[in-house]
Amino acid sequence: MPKDPTGKEITRRTATAAFMVRKAGVRMTRQRRAVIEVLLQSYDHPTAAQIYERAKEKHPGISLATVYNCIESLAAERLINQLHFDNGPCRFCPNVEPHVHVLDDATHQVIDVHMKEGLTPEDVFELPQGVRIKSMEAYLRGEIPENSTSENIK
Numbered sequence: 001m002p003k004d005p006t007g008k009e010i011t012r013r014t015a016t017a018a019f020m021v022r023k024a025g026v027r028m029t030r031q032r033r034a035v036i037e038v039l040l041q042s043y044d045h046p047t048a049a050q051i052y053e054r055a056k057e058k059h060p061g062i063s064l065a066t067v068y069n070c071i072e073s074l075a076a077e078r079l080i081n082q083l084h085f086d087n088g089p090c091r092f093c094p095n096v097e098p099h100v101h102v103l104d105d106a107t108h109q110v111i112d113v114h115m116k117e118g119l120t121p122e123d124v125f126e127l128p129q130g131v132r133i134k135s136m137e138a139y140l141r142g143e144i145p146e147n148s149t150s151e152n153i154k
């Protein structure tokens with residue numbers, strides 16, 4: 001899990017635009033701030049086009065290229081996760097805590113789910129001897145009830 005300069009763990013709730021640009025090694029601009037704030041407030045795993053639409057509400061002059069560049073620099077530093085589902089457009093997740101995704105096949109809703117307290121991937125999966133898990137990227141498919149969001153699950 002990323003840590004801030006004081007050694008405190010950065011979670012989705014504590015991540016800030018300032019932290020994200022510093023870690024990504026880019027300069028803070030008003031446009032980058034708008035993109036990152038949209039990401040940090042989005043629990044629905046938006047596409048780049050959706051992030052652009054939302055950022056435009058606060059920052060009408062922003063371009064799609066700026067949004068893509070910002071997202072790419074964050075993804076390259078693994079400050080956000082890039083999700084690929086079937087042939088659809090990439091979706092993005094700013095949740096930096098270890099988690100997996102559940103995709104609803106019918107609605108395409110995606111939510112974050114976390115491992116039960118105290119469990120590790122080694123407890124859940126039959127791993128060949130010597131395999132060590134460093135991070136987790138997985139998705140489960142199923143049905144998500146209408147009132148479930150990543151926000152109210154944890």
Ligand SMILES: [Zn+2]
Pocket residue numbers: 045081093094095099100101111112
């Ligand atoms: Zn996620």
